[in-house]
Amino acid sequence: MSTTLLSGGVVISATGRRAADVLIDGESIAAILAPGQAASLGVVPDTTIDATDKYVVPGGVDVHTHMSLPTSGTESSDTFETGTIAAAWGGVTTIVDFATQTAGLSVHDGLAEWHEKAAGNCAIDYGFHQVIGGVDEESLKAMTYLVDNEGITSFKLFMAYPGVLYSDDGQILRAMQNASESGALIMMHAENGIAIDVLVQQAIARGDTDPRFHSTTRPVELEAEATHRAIQLAKVAGNVPLYIVHMSASEALAEVAAAQNAGLNVFAETCPQYLYLSLEDHLAQPGFDGAKFVCSTPLRTKHEHHQNDLWKGLRMNQLAVVSTDHCPFCFKDQKELGVGDFSKIPNGIGGVEHRMELIYQGVVAGELSLERWVETCSTTPARLFGLEKKGVLEPGADADVLIWDPNGTTTIGVNDKHHMNMDYSAYEGFVVDGKVDTVLSRGTVIVENDSFVGRVGHGKYIKRSLSNYLR
Numbered sequence: 001m002s003t004t005l006l007s008g009g010v011v012i013s014a015t016g017r018r019a020a021d022v023l024i025d026g027e028s029i030a031a032i033l034a035p036g037q038a039a040s041l042g043v044v045p046d047t048t049i050d051a052t053d054k055y056v057v058p059g060g061v062d063v064h065t066h067m068s069l070p071t072s073g074t075e076s077s078d079t080f081e082t083g084t085i086a087a088a089w090g091g092v093t094t095i096v097d098f099a100t101q102t103a104g105l106s107v108h109d110g111l112a113e114w115h116e117k118a119a120g121n122c123a124i125d126y127g128f129h130q131v132i133g134g135v136d137e138e139s140l141k142a143m144t145y146l147v148d149n150e151g152i153t154s155f156k157l158f159m160a161y162p163g164v165l166y167s168d169d170g171q172i173l174r175a176m177q178n179a180s181e182s183g184a185l186i187m188m189h190a191e192n193g194i195a196i197d198v199l200v201q202q203a204i205a206r207g208d209t210d211p212r213f214h215s216t217t218r219p220v221e222l223e224a225e226a227t228h229r230a231i232q233l234a235k236v237a238g239n240v241p242l243y244i245v246h247m248s249a250s251e252a253l254a255e256v257a258a259a260q261n262a263g264l265n266v267f268a269e270t271c272p273q274y275l276y277l278s279l280e281d282h283l284a285q286p287g288f289d290g291a292k293f294v295c296s297t298p299l300r301t302k303h304e305h306h307q308n309d310l311w312k313g314l315r316m317n318q319l320a321v322v323s324t325d326h327c328p329f330c331f332k333d334q335k336e337l338g339v340g341d342f343s344k345i346p347n348g349i350g351g352v353e354h355r356m357e358l359i360y361q362g363v364v365a366g367e368l369s370l371e372r373w374v375e376t377c378s379t380t381p382a383r384l385f386g387l388e389k390k391g392v393l394e395p396g397a398d399a400d401v402l403i404w405d406p407n408g409t410t411t412i413g414v415n416d417k418h419h420m421n422m423d424y425s426a427y428e429g430f431v432v433d434g435k436v437d438t439v440l441s442r443g444t445v446i447v448e449n450d451s452f453v454g455r456v457g458h459g460k461y462i463k464r465s466l467s468n469y470l471r
């Protein structure tokens with residue numbers, strides 16, 4: 001097995017920073033050494049990578065992606081191949097995608113379909129959550145089986161999208177009770193879909209068909225109400241760990257904070273789009289351009305305090321994780337399916353490539369510490385979702401490493417830097433005061449010198465353990 005020394009950098013963890021060298025043996029971290037200590041120990045590495053003036057951090061862990069997701073009469077535009085290569089470019093070394101059981105399909109068939117899409121096609125390691133789109137006796141049994149046998153320890157339920165992925169409160173309670181027994185974690189899309197559908201129909205009937213009405217028909221009250229209801233159901237189901245996905249609104253965050261103060265096992269994530277993009281500046285762009293920014297939960301108004309509160313929530317650990325909810329579509333032919341009717345615009349924004357960059361810019365802006373950047377983008381998502389060897393640089397951990405250049409600059413956009421399979425970027429023109437320098441996946445360099453040098457098929461499926469946040 002070959003050895004690699006990452007020398008001269010500053011190693012950042014969730015708990016601190018220090019000048020240190022990282023010794024990699026094969027696929028794993030062998031040791032974190034004082035600067036120069038390798039030589040005094042007589043270690044002669046096969047390869048040395050100079051990390052002088054750079055930060056050395058655990059590779060990014062994005063626990064919310066949708067590669068090749070069939071939806072709205074089309075399919076999200078990144079395959080596991082294109083999406084994981086783009087992720088690697090952005091310093092991400094593990095994704096957890098959502099295997100999806102749609103109506104009429106068994107959970108096992110849904111999972112098999114996802115394995116088929118991903119196997120042999122990934123440039124970085126990957127795991128799966130399972131979406132339960134129909135809670136019944138069979139899917140409940142399958143949930144237990146997946147936890148015990150398939151390394152799938154988290155399940156996403158939807159309070160939105162009636163007739164598609166929606167579960168009613170009774171179904172949600174049953175799935176939560178099942179998870180409570182098996183030790184699994186429930187992820188919740190918390191929006192009151194029944195009420196939203198009424199508002200959507202009324203808007204279309206009025207002729208309010210532009211993309212911006214996607215947000216006004218999904219008001220914050222209906223995100224907060226669903227978040228509150230999900231929390232109460234989780235409490236009734238034995239305080240099952242509950243993770244609210246893609247949180248966008250202050251009022252929903254307040255529900256999570258109150259639950260946490262009451263001692264409940266409630267966690268939440270937000271995504272870069274809710275920290276940086278808004279209803280006025282993006283979704284309400286003239287003509288049909290706002291379709292580029294249609295996602296659910298929706299972008300919120302900049303005239304309230306949502307973005308500030310989300311940053312604060314990240315600092316205070318009310319929000320434990322930043323993920324991307326990477327669900328890309330091209331503007332041409334895909335987003336365009338909703339011309340004249342915003343409710344037909346495929347929901348989703350692509351961003352798997354830019355999360356580490358955008359959240360690092362939060363460090364530059366004074367919103368977060370470097371340690372919190374690592375914690376929310378790598379360490380906590382790994383720990384919360386049972387990725388035992390990911391998210392830390394410690395002896396025995398997988399040698400998934402991002403070497404970050406704080407003196408570099410990244411301009412995000414189609415022309416300069418963009419490898420996702422999309423014909424636009426939601427962050428076009430954003431400038432980040434830092435840059436991905438080198439990325440290693442299990443000891444193998446996959447990005448260096450502004451080139452992807454990894455291999456499709458290198459990424460392997462990771463069976464996840466139960467969340468080790470609560471034990």
Ligand code: URP
Nearest residue numbers: 295296297325327347348
């Ligand atoms: O708009 C979104 N979020 N699309 C992806 C599916 C989901 O609900 O996470």
Ligand code: ZN
Nearest residue numbers: 189245246296
């Ligand atoms: Zn969702």
Ligand code: ZN
Nearest residue numbers: 064066325327
């Ligand atoms: Zn999603």
